Amino acid sequence: xxxxxKKPNDILYNLDYFFELSPDVMCIAGYDGYFRKVxxxxxxxxxYTEEELFAKPIYHFIHEDDRSITSKKRQSLLEENxxxxxxxxxxxxxxxxxxxHWSSIALKKEDIIYAVAKxxxxxxxxxxxxxxxxxxxxxxxxxxxxxxYSSSHDLRSPLSNLITLxxxxxxxxxxxxxTLEYVKLLRISTENLNDVITSYLDGWIKKxxxxxxxxxxxxxxxxxxxxxxxxxxxxxxxxxxxYDFKSAPxxxxxxxxxxxxxxxxxxxxxxYARPDLASVINIHSFKSENNIKLVFxxxxxxxxxxxxxxxxxxLHQRFHDYEDSKGIGLYLVHNHITSLGGNIEIESKLNExxxxxxxxxx
Numbered sequence: 001x002x003x004x005x006k007k008p009n010d011i012l013y014n015l016d017y018f019f020e021l022s023p024d025v026m027c028i029a030g031y032d033g034y035f036r037k038v039x040x041x042x043x044x045x046x047x048y049t050e051e052e053l054f055a056k057p058i059y060h061f062i063h064e065d066d067r068s069i070t071s072k073k074r075q076s077l078l079e080e081n082x083x084x085x086x087x088x089x090x091x092x093x094x095x096x097x098x099x100x101h102w103s104s105i106a107l108k109k110e111d112i113i114y115a116v117a118k119x120x121x122x123x124x125x126x127x128x129x130x131x132x133x134x135x136x137x138x139x140x141x142x143x144x145x146x147x148x149y150s151s152s153h154d155l156r157s158p159l160s161n162l163i164t165l166x167x168x169x170x171x172x173x174x175x176x177x178x179t180l181e182y183v184k185l186l187r188i189s190t191e192n193l194n195d196v197i198t199s200y201l202d203g204w205i206k207k208x209x210x211x212x213x214x215x216x217x218x219x220x221x222x223x224x225x226x227x228x229x230x231x232x233x234x235x236x237x238x239x240x241x242x243y244d245f246k247s248a249p250x251x252x253x254x255x256x257x258x259x260x261x262x263x264x265x266x267x268x269x270x271x272y273a274r275p276d277l278a279s280v281i282n283i284h285s286f287k288s289e290n291n292i293k294l295v296f297x298x299x300x301x302x303x304x305x306x307x308x309x310x311x312x313x314x315l316h317q318r319f320h321d322y323e324d325s326k327g328i329g330l331y332l333v334h335n336h337i338t339s340l341g342g343n344i345e346i347e348s349k350l351n352e353x354x355x356x357x358x359x360x361x362x
Contacts, residue, residue, distance in 0.1 A: 025042045025045060025118070025119065026116050027115050030111060034054065034058065035057065046098060047094060048061070048093050061090050061091060063091055063097060064275065066089045068274055077104055081106045081107075082106070087100065087120065088100060095124060097226070099123075100117040104345045130258070131163075133332055164326040212339070213254060213255075215249055216251070217252070217255055217293070218253055220243070223243060224259050236272050242282045243284045243286065244283075244284040244285075247286040248294075249285070251360045254340065258336075261336055264333050265333060266296075268330070269354070273298070277299060283297075292359075296356045299352075302352050305347075305348055307351075333358075337359075337360070338359075343359050345357045
Protein backbone atom coordinates (compact mmCIF):
# COMPACT_ATOMS: atom_id res chain seq x y z
CA UNK A 1 0.00 0.00 0.00
CA UNK A 2 1.44 3.36 -1.07
CA UNK A 3 1.77 6.13 1.49
CA UNK A 4 -0.25 9.29 0.72
CA UNK A 5 1.73 11.51 3.15
CA LYS A 6 3.23 14.52 1.44
CA LYS A 7 6.91 15.30 1.69
CA PRO A 8 7.86 18.75 3.04
CA ASN A 9 9.02 19.86 -0.42
CA ASP A 10 5.62 18.95 -1.91
CA ILE A 11 3.70 21.27 0.45
CA LEU A 12 2.93 24.80 -0.72
CA TYR A 13 3.39 27.25 2.16
CA ASN A 14 1.78 30.65 2.26
CA LEU A 15 4.92 32.79 2.59
CA ASP A 16 2.88 35.98 2.63
CA TYR A 17 2.53 35.48 6.38
CA PHE A 18 6.26 36.15 6.78
CA PHE A 19 5.89 39.34 4.78
CA GLU A 20 2.77 40.62 6.49
CA LEU A 21 3.52 39.65 10.09
CA SER A 22 7.27 40.30 10.30
CA PRO A 23 8.26 43.00 12.84
CA ASP A 24 11.20 43.79 10.54
CA VAL A 25 10.83 46.01 7.49
CA MET A 26 10.42 44.10 4.20
CA CYS A 27 9.95 45.48 0.72
CA ILE A 28 10.25 44.71 -2.98
CA ALA A 29 11.56 47.46 -5.27
CA GLY A 30 11.91 47.75 -9.02
CA TYR A 31 15.01 48.64 -10.93
CA ASP A 32 13.16 51.88 -11.76
CA GLY A 33 13.64 53.02 -8.15
CA TYR A 34 10.03 52.66 -6.98
CA PHE A 35 8.55 50.43 -4.29
CA ARG A 36 6.57 47.51 -5.73
CA LYS A 37 5.46 45.98 -2.45
CA VAL A 38 5.88 46.99 1.20
CA UNK A 39 4.94 45.22 4.41
CA UNK A 40 2.96 46.76 7.32
CA UNK A 41 6.17 47.20 9.37
CA UNK A 42 7.55 49.67 6.80
CA UNK A 43 4.27 51.58 6.68
CA UNK A 44 4.16 51.82 10.48
CA UNK A 45 7.83 52.75 10.84
CA UNK A 46 7.75 55.59 8.28
CA UNK A 47 4.19 56.77 8.87
CA TYR A 48 3.20 56.94 5.18
CA THR A 49 0.29 55.10 3.60
CA GLU A 50 0.97 52.40 1.04
CA GLU A 51 -0.32 54.70 -1.71
CA GLU A 52 2.07 57.49 -0.63
CA LEU A 53 5.06 55.12 -0.67
CA PHE A 54 4.21 53.88 -4.17
CA ALA A 55 3.58 57.37 -5.59
CA LYS A 56 7.15 58.70 -5.41
CA PRO A 57 10.67 57.33 -6.07
CA ILE A 58 12.32 55.71 -3.06
CA TYR A 59 15.05 58.38 -2.91
CA HIS A 60 12.31 60.90 -2.03
CA PHE A 61 11.95 59.22 1.39
CA ILE A 62 15.70 58.96 2.04
CA HIS A 63 17.50 61.58 4.15
CA GLU A 64 19.05 64.16 1.83
CA ASP A 65 22.55 63.61 3.23
CA ASP A 66 22.33 59.85 2.57
CA ARG A 67 21.00 59.92 -0.99
CA SER A 68 24.41 59.94 -2.64
CA ILE A 69 25.86 56.98 -0.71
CA THR A 70 22.56 55.09 -1.10
CA SER A 71 22.70 55.61 -4.88
CA LYS A 72 26.25 54.22 -4.99
CA LYS A 73 25.31 51.22 -2.86
CA ARG A 74 22.26 50.59 -5.07
CA GLN A 75 24.48 50.55 -8.18
CA SER A 76 26.81 48.12 -6.43
CA LEU A 77 23.81 45.94 -5.58
CA LEU A 78 22.68 45.84 -9.20
CA GLU A 79 26.16 44.77 -10.30
CA GLU A 80 26.90 42.25 -7.55
CA ASN A 81 23.32 41.07 -6.82
CA UNK A 82 23.76 41.29 -3.03
CA UNK A 83 24.20 44.02 -0.41
CA UNK A 84 24.48 43.55 3.37
CA UNK A 85 25.44 45.61 6.43
CA UNK A 86 24.28 48.89 4.89
CA UNK A 87 22.85 51.66 7.07
CA UNK A 88 21.07 54.82 5.99
CA UNK A 89 18.49 57.31 7.15
CA UNK A 90 14.91 57.79 6.02
CA UNK A 91 12.56 60.65 6.87
CA UNK A 92 9.38 59.82 8.77
CA UNK A 93 6.20 61.53 7.63
CA UNK A 94 6.34 63.69 10.78
CA UNK A 95 9.85 64.86 9.86
CA UNK A 96 11.82 62.73 12.33
CA UNK A 97 14.82 60.62 11.27
CA UNK A 98 14.61 56.82 11.04
CA UNK A 99 17.75 54.68 10.76
CA UNK A 100 17.62 51.37 8.85
CA HIS A 101 20.10 48.48 8.64
CA TRP A 102 19.60 46.78 5.24
CA SER A 103 20.20 43.42 3.56
CA SER A 104 19.21 43.23 -0.13
CA ILE A 105 19.25 40.85 -3.08
CA ALA A 106 18.77 41.87 -6.73
CA LEU A 107 17.17 39.56 -9.32
CA LYS A 108 18.24 40.70 -12.79
CA LYS A 109 15.84 38.43 -14.65
CA GLU A 110 12.86 40.04 -12.93
CA ASP A 111 14.34 43.55 -12.55
CA ILE A 112 13.39 43.62 -8.87
CA ILE A 113 15.14 43.91 -5.51
CA TYR A 114 14.18 42.09 -2.32
CA ALA A 115 15.19 43.94 0.86
CA VAL A 116 14.92 43.43 4.61
CA ALA A 117 15.77 46.07 7.23
CA LYS A 118 15.87 46.57 10.98
CA UNK A 119 14.90 49.85 12.61
CA UNK A 120 18.06 50.87 14.53
CA UNK A 121 17.01 54.46 15.31
CA UNK A 122 17.23 54.10 19.07
CA UNK A 123 20.65 52.45 18.88
CA UNK A 124 21.96 55.21 16.58
CA UNK A 125 20.60 58.03 18.75
CA UNK A 126 22.29 56.55 21.81
CA UNK A 127 25.55 56.12 19.87
CA UNK A 128 25.50 59.75 18.71
CA UNK A 129 24.76 61.01 22.23
CA UNK A 130 27.41 58.73 23.66
CA UNK A 131 30.05 59.97 21.22
CA UNK A 132 29.28 63.58 22.15
CA UNK A 133 29.70 62.77 25.81
CA UNK A 134 32.95 60.88 25.26
CA UNK A 135 34.25 63.88 23.33
CA UNK A 136 33.38 66.14 26.27
CA UNK A 137 35.01 63.73 28.69
CA UNK A 138 38.12 63.69 26.52
CA UNK A 139 38.33 67.48 26.66
CA UNK A 140 37.88 67.39 30.44
CA UNK A 141 40.68 64.86 30.71
CA UNK A 142 42.96 67.17 28.73
CA UNK A 143 42.20 69.98 31.17
CA UNK A 144 42.86 67.68 34.09
CA UNK A 145 46.21 66.66 32.63
CA UNK A 146 47.11 70.32 32.12
CA UNK A 147 46.12 70.99 35.72
CA UNK A 148 48.35 68.18 36.98
CA TYR A 149 51.36 69.43 35.03
CA SER A 150 50.84 73.05 36.04
CA SER A 151 50.19 72.33 39.70
CA SER A 152 53.17 69.99 39.92
CA HIS A 153 55.44 72.72 38.61
CA ASP A 154 54.00 75.49 40.80
CA LEU A 155 53.99 73.38 43.96
CA ARG A 156 57.74 72.77 43.85
CA SER A 157 58.59 76.10 45.45
CA PRO A 158 56.28 75.93 48.53
CA LEU A 159 57.11 72.24 48.98
CA SER A 160 60.82 73.04 48.97
CA ASN A 161 60.19 75.72 51.58
CA LEU A 162 58.35 73.22 53.77
CA ILE A 163 61.18 70.71 53.52
CA THR A 164 63.84 73.32 54.30
CA LEU A 165 61.93 74.75 57.23
CA UNK A 166 61.33 71.31 58.66
CA UNK A 167 65.04 70.58 58.51
CA UNK A 168 65.76 73.83 60.38
CA UNK A 169 63.48 72.93 63.30
CA UNK A 170 65.38 71.76 66.39
CA UNK A 171 62.91 69.91 68.57
CA UNK A 172 65.19 70.20 71.60
CA UNK A 173 64.80 73.96 71.41
CA UNK A 174 61.08 74.14 70.84
CA UNK A 175 60.80 77.08 73.25
CA UNK A 176 63.48 79.00 71.44
CA UNK A 177 62.10 82.14 69.73
CA UNK A 178 63.84 81.29 66.48
CA THR A 179 62.35 77.81 66.41
CA LEU A 180 58.91 79.22 67.06
CA GLU A 181 59.46 81.57 64.15
CA TYR A 182 60.34 78.62 61.93
CA VAL A 183 57.13 76.91 63.00
CA LYS A 184 55.24 80.07 62.12
CA LEU A 185 56.87 80.18 58.69
CA LEU A 186 56.04 76.51 58.20
CA ARG A 187 52.41 77.27 58.89
CA ILE A 188 52.43 80.17 56.43
CA SER A 189 54.01 78.03 53.73
CA THR A 190 51.40 75.36 54.30
CA GLU A 191 48.67 77.94 53.92
CA ASN A 192 50.27 79.18 50.71
CA LEU A 193 50.34 75.65 49.37
CA ASN A 194 46.66 75.25 50.16
CA ASP A 195 45.92 78.56 48.41
CA VAL A 196 47.72 77.39 45.26
CA ILE A 197 45.86 74.07 45.16
CA THR A 198 42.51 75.73 45.83
CA SER A 199 43.14 78.34 43.17
CA TYR A 200 43.90 75.74 40.50
CA LEU A 201 40.95 73.55 41.48
CA ASP A 202 38.50 76.47 41.42
CA GLY A 203 39.82 77.67 38.09
CA TRP A 204 39.57 74.21 36.51
CA ILE A 205 36.07 73.56 37.85
CA LYS A 206 34.81 76.96 36.67
CA LYS A 207 36.35 76.45 33.23
CA UNK A 208 34.77 73.00 32.96
CA UNK A 209 31.33 74.29 33.88
CA UNK A 210 31.58 77.27 31.54
CA UNK A 211 31.91 74.84 28.64
CA UNK A 212 28.42 73.51 29.40
CA UNK A 213 25.59 75.86 28.48
CA UNK A 214 22.72 75.79 30.95
CA UNK A 215 19.25 77.30 30.86
CA UNK A 216 15.79 76.82 32.37
CA UNK A 217 14.33 73.62 30.92
CA UNK A 218 10.74 72.41 31.12
CA UNK A 219 10.52 68.81 32.37
CA UNK A 220 7.28 68.01 30.54
CA UNK A 221 8.56 69.27 27.18
CA UNK A 222 11.74 67.24 27.60
CA UNK A 223 9.72 64.13 28.43
CA UNK A 224 7.46 64.66 25.40
CA UNK A 225 10.48 65.04 23.12
CA UNK A 226 11.97 61.84 24.52
CA UNK A 227 8.71 59.92 24.13
CA UNK A 228 8.38 61.07 20.52
CA UNK A 229 11.89 59.84 19.72
CA UNK A 230 11.12 56.32 21.03
CA UNK A 231 7.37 56.25 20.37
CA UNK A 232 7.44 52.92 18.56
CA UNK A 233 9.53 51.30 21.31
CA UNK A 234 7.03 52.48 23.95
CA UNK A 235 4.02 51.28 21.96
CA UNK A 236 5.63 47.97 21.02
CA UNK A 237 6.32 47.15 24.69
CA UNK A 238 2.96 48.51 25.91
CA UNK A 239 4.66 50.86 28.37
CA UNK A 240 2.68 53.32 30.51
CA UNK A 241 4.49 56.51 31.53
CA UNK A 242 2.89 58.55 34.30
CA TYR A 243 4.27 61.92 35.38
CA ASP A 244 3.69 64.89 37.65
CA PHE A 245 5.87 67.99 37.40
CA LYS A 246 3.53 70.46 39.09
CA SER A 247 5.67 70.89 42.22
CA ALA A 248 8.79 71.68 40.17
CA PRO A 249 8.02 72.18 36.46
CA UNK A 250 11.51 73.19 35.36
CA UNK A 251 15.21 73.15 36.21
CA UNK A 252 18.32 75.10 35.20
CA UNK A 253 20.49 72.50 33.50
CA UNK A 254 22.14 71.51 30.22
CA UNK A 255 19.45 70.59 27.65
CA UNK A 256 21.36 67.78 25.92
CA UNK A 257 22.27 66.25 29.28
CA UNK A 258 18.66 66.32 30.48
CA UNK A 259 17.43 64.71 27.25
CA UNK A 260 20.03 61.99 27.67
CA UNK A 261 18.98 61.38 31.28
CA UNK A 262 15.34 60.92 30.28
CA UNK A 263 16.27 58.72 27.31
CA UNK A 264 18.63 56.42 29.20
CA UNK A 265 16.46 55.97 32.29
CA UNK A 266 13.27 55.33 30.30
CA UNK A 267 14.90 52.89 27.86
CA UNK A 268 16.58 51.14 30.79
CA UNK A 269 13.19 50.64 32.41
CA UNK A 270 11.77 49.25 29.17
CA UNK A 271 14.75 46.97 28.58
CA TYR A 272 14.63 45.52 32.08
CA ALA A 273 10.85 45.24 32.44
CA ARG A 274 9.37 42.11 33.98
CA PRO A 275 7.94 39.79 31.30
CA ASP A 276 4.96 38.91 33.53
CA LEU A 277 3.93 42.47 34.32
CA ALA A 278 2.85 45.48 32.25
CA SER A 279 5.61 48.08 32.43
CA VAL A 280 4.75 51.28 34.30
CA ILE A 281 7.18 54.20 34.72
CA ASN A 282 6.40 56.98 37.20
CA ILE A 283 8.27 60.29 36.94
CA HIS A 284 7.80 63.26 39.22
CA SER A 285 9.71 66.31 40.43
CA PHE A 286 9.65 68.34 43.62
CA LYS A 287 11.55 71.03 45.49
CA SER A 288 13.72 70.06 48.45
CA GLU A 289 15.22 72.98 50.35
CA ASN A 290 17.05 74.95 47.63
CA ASN A 291 17.34 72.06 45.15
CA ILE A 292 15.16 70.38 42.54
CA LYS A 293 14.71 66.61 42.72
CA LEU A 294 13.59 64.36 39.86
CA VAL A 295 12.42 60.81 40.54
CA PHE A 296 12.18 57.90 38.05
CA UNK A 297 10.48 54.77 39.37
CA UNK A 298 9.55 51.56 37.53
CA UNK A 299 8.12 48.14 38.35
CA UNK A 300 10.77 46.19 36.46
CA UNK A 301 13.17 43.40 37.29
CA UNK A 302 15.25 45.55 39.67
CA UNK A 303 18.89 45.25 40.73
CA UNK A 304 20.50 43.33 43.58
CA UNK A 305 22.27 46.29 45.20
CA UNK A 306 24.05 44.06 47.73
CA UNK A 307 25.79 42.32 44.87
CA UNK A 308 26.21 45.43 42.71
CA UNK A 309 27.74 47.47 45.51
CA UNK A 310 29.25 50.74 44.28
CA UNK A 311 29.54 49.53 40.68
CA UNK A 312 26.04 50.63 39.58
CA UNK A 313 27.17 53.84 37.89
CA UNK A 314 30.55 52.67 36.62
CA LEU A 315 31.33 52.06 32.95
CA HIS A 316 30.54 48.66 31.36
CA GLN A 317 28.85 47.24 34.47
CA ARG A 318 26.07 44.74 33.71
CA PHE A 319 23.56 43.41 36.23
CA HIS A 320 21.33 41.33 33.94
CA ASP A 321 22.02 38.69 31.30
CA TYR A 322 20.78 40.74 28.35
CA GLU A 323 22.70 40.31 25.11
CA ASP A 324 22.51 43.98 24.08
CA SER A 325 23.33 45.37 27.53
CA LYS A 326 26.53 47.46 27.33
CA GLY A 327 26.60 48.93 30.84
CA ILE A 328 26.83 52.51 29.56
CA GLY A 329 23.40 54.09 30.21
CA LEU A 330 23.68 54.58 33.96
CA TYR A 331 27.31 55.66 33.58
CA LEU A 332 26.17 58.47 31.27
CA VAL A 333 23.33 59.52 33.58
CA HIS A 334 25.73 59.68 36.54
CA ASN A 335 28.25 61.78 34.59
CA HIS A 336 25.55 64.16 33.35
CA ILE A 337 24.16 64.96 36.79
CA THR A 338 27.46 65.04 38.72
CA SER A 339 29.31 67.15 36.12
CA LEU A 340 27.03 70.06 37.06
CA GLY A 341 27.28 69.57 40.80
CA GLY A 342 24.27 67.30 41.35
CA ASN A 343 23.99 63.70 42.46
CA ILE A 344 21.94 60.54 41.87
CA GLU A 345 20.73 57.89 44.30
CA ILE A 346 19.28 54.45 43.60
CA GLU A 347 16.88 52.20 45.48
CA SER A 348 16.13 48.78 44.05
CA LYS A 349 15.17 45.19 44.84
CA LEU A 350 15.03 42.18 42.55
CA ASN A 351 11.59 41.82 40.91
CA GLU A 352 10.32 44.90 42.76
CA UNK A 353 11.52 47.66 40.47
CA UNK A 354 14.01 50.52 40.70
CA UNK A 355 13.84 54.12 41.90
CA UNK A 356 16.34 56.78 40.84
CA UNK A 357 16.41 60.15 42.62
CA UNK A 358 18.36 62.91 40.91
CA UNK A 359 19.24 66.10 42.79
CA UNK A 360 19.99 69.16 40.68
CA UNK A 361 22.25 71.73 42.25
CA UNK A 362 20.59 75.15 42.39
